[in-house]
Amino acid sequence: MSNRSVAAQSGPPGLILVVDDSESSRLVTSSWLRRRGHEVVEAETGAAGLEMARTLPVDLVVLDVRLPDMSGFEVCEQIKADPATSAIPVVHVSANLIEPDDRAQGLSRGADAYLVEPVDPGVLVATVTAALRYYRARRTAEDLARRLNSLTATSLRIMAAHTVADLADAAASGAAALVGGPATALITLPDGAPCRARADASGEQSAVDDDPDGELAALAPSAQVGARLLAGQDTTVVVARTKPHRPPVAVAVPTALTTAAEHHDLLMQLGQAVAVGVDALHAYLAERSVALTLQRSMLPSKLPRHPLLPMTARYVPATADIDIGGDFYEVTEVGGSFFVAIGDVTGHSIGAATVMGEVRHALRAYALEGLDPAAIIDRLDTLLQRFHRDSLTTMTLMRVDPAARTMSIANAGHIPPLLIEPDGRADYLWIKGHILGVTFPRPPATTVALTPGTTVLLMTDGLIERRDRDIADDLEHLRASVSPTESLDALCDRLLRDYGQDKDDDIALLAFTVLGEETED
Known part of the structure; x- marks a missing residue:
């Protein structure tokens, strides 16, 4: 029978490492393995054998137990301890350590087989073939498991x-x-x-x-x-x-x-x-x-224009949300004054957006009745408690008179507006007030006189809130970053770029500047 026939019956050939300090023993063992179609590399010492096992694609090691620099037991232990080589089968061969205790020690320290010299060529080849068969089956199973895990992970990422x-x-x-x-x-x-x-x-x-x-x-x-x-x-x-x-x-x-x-x-x-x-x-x-179209249909299609009160607004939906949210802003002109509001209905759903739409429409209706911000807040609170008891809403509402340069403001648990003075000072206007949808007494509106050139910035918490940080720290960081030299559009765009990336909440921003008569031109 030809060598190729024998190899075919025994399975595909492999790369075998023979480690033995005896040249004659290496020659005999290697010749038997080569006749069966295997490729053989040889080492005389344990250190050389370890190096070859780590650097070559070795399929199996035939390892003499007695070596000049270390025992075959130690070499086997190091092969099995290294994750890169731990699966390689090791067949011990010895002419001296042949007692049952010696064989037990070799097997317990990692060897896959233990042969006693003189070894019959057929037994050696059969042992190598069996060890290779098990090794390859294990490697195939592990490779398939890895690929299946990879396929599962890829499918999850695709979806x-x-x-x-x-x-x-x-x-x-x-x-x-x-x-x-x-x-x-x-x-x-x-x-x-x-x-x-x-x-x-x-x-x-x-x-x-x-x-x-x-x-x-x-x-x-x-x-x-x-x-x-x-x-x-x-x-x-x-x-x-x-x-x-x-x-x-x-x-x-x-x-x-x-x-x-x-x-x-x-x-x-x-x-x-x-x-x-x-x-x-x-x-x-x-x-x-569809969700974003519906969301934007509930926001103002355009902002009012007034020469003494330039303004701009931004709305950015949550990055990974298809549900529409409850963030909103509103500007309504009534008799030369402007009712400016920003708010957030809790939740991300059609229900939250519906409540948001009702709040906006009710706010405009109450503003047209001539009510002040505090009275409007009270009526919105009553509306929510009667018709939407499960919904909570935060809001800042102000009535701005650009000619008088005054602002009457009421707050319902929302982030305070940031006032940016023309001299560079920037401070939050902390106005107390409970969230809408709960029964608590509410303070009257606060009236503030504005210096010509003052910019007022309103925002929802999606801009700055992060789960791993105190919102107060982010508010302070934002306050320190603003400048009166920025245009309204540049200010909003920069804040979205610096604070609004990859957020899981909607963001609404509204900014306006009170110019005054002397700065109109």
């Missing part, structure tokens, strides 16, 4: 994506981690442009862009409902879609890295997960668009 770029990146990174090499993902939403992402062998994103070469379009005819694998000489591509008229998704990896059937199965599952993720993302973006 959590909030943009097509995030989804493409998750698909490419997941595929790269799955096969241990570079990967490319081509993704498009039903109503969007294609997006391509690439990732390297570590799963790190290397680029995200569109599909200028039309690669996704070229794959469309081959895509079907479900997933299909297209294996080429250099590249293997899985294409998938959930419905006949949906654009396909595609994930491409080097064919050389997908030799096992398990790789194909995992790539097919990944393709299906990406296709389902596209559907989920499309639904998420559509729902978010």
Whole structure:
């Protein structure tokens, strides 16, 4: 029987490390293993053997127990203690330590087998073959488990994506981690442009862009409902879609890295997960668009214009929320004065937005009746307690007279307004008042005279509140950062840039400057 036939019956050959200080013993053992198709490397000492086990892709070690620099027991223990080499099978061979206690010690210190010299060639080869078979089965199982865990993690990341770029990146990174090499993902939403992402062998994103070469379009005819694998000489591509008229998704990896059937199965599952993720993302973006449209429809479409009272406002929805929230602002002109309000209805839901809309409309109606801010706050409190007992609302409401440069203000548990004086001083106007929706006595409105050129900044807590810090510290940091030299638009944009990134709460901002007659020009 030829060496190739023997190797085929015994399983695929491996790289065997033979560690023995006897040249003749190494020669005999190595020749037996090479005849069975194995590749053999040799070491004379324990230290040299350890170095080769750590630096070469060794599949098994045949290890003499007596070595000149350390015992084979110690070498075996170090191999098994190192996570990089712990799975490598070790077969002890000894002509001197042959007692049952010696063999028990070798096995208890990590060896997978213990042979006593003289060793029959057939026994040595059979022992090596059995150890390799177990080692490879274990390595295959561990590799499959790792890939399955990677697929699960990738699927979770795909389903959590909030943009097509995030989804493409998750698909490419997941595929790269799955096969241990570079990967490319081509993704498009039903109503969007294609997006391509690439990732390297570590799963790190290397680029995200569109599909200028039309690669996704070229794959469309081959895509079907479900997933299909297209294996080429250099590249293997899985294409998938959930419905006949949906654009396909595609994930491409080097064919050389997908030799096992398990790789194909995992790539097919990944393709299906990406296709389902596209559907989920499309639904998420559509729902978010409707929610934001509804939210903005409940805010003022434009702010009143007055030469003595320039103003600007900003509204930014929570970064990762499709639910609409209760943050709002309102400006209503009544008889030359302006009722300016900012507030926050607790919760993120259609219910919170509905309450917010009612509060805004009621506020405008009460303002048109000529009530002062404190009286309006009282009536809003009564409205909420009667019709929305489960809703709590914070609000700052002021009546600004630009000609007289005065401001009458009432507060219902909201963040105080920040007054930025033209000389550079900035202070919060702390006005006490209980949150709306609870029965407590409320103080009358406070009237404040404003210096010409004073800017008033109103905000909701989403701008500055962070779960891991005291809000008072953030308020002080913001106060120290403002300057009267900033325009209203520049001020709001900077605050959103510095404080409002990646927040899980909505943000409303409103700022105005009281100019006065002498600064009108």
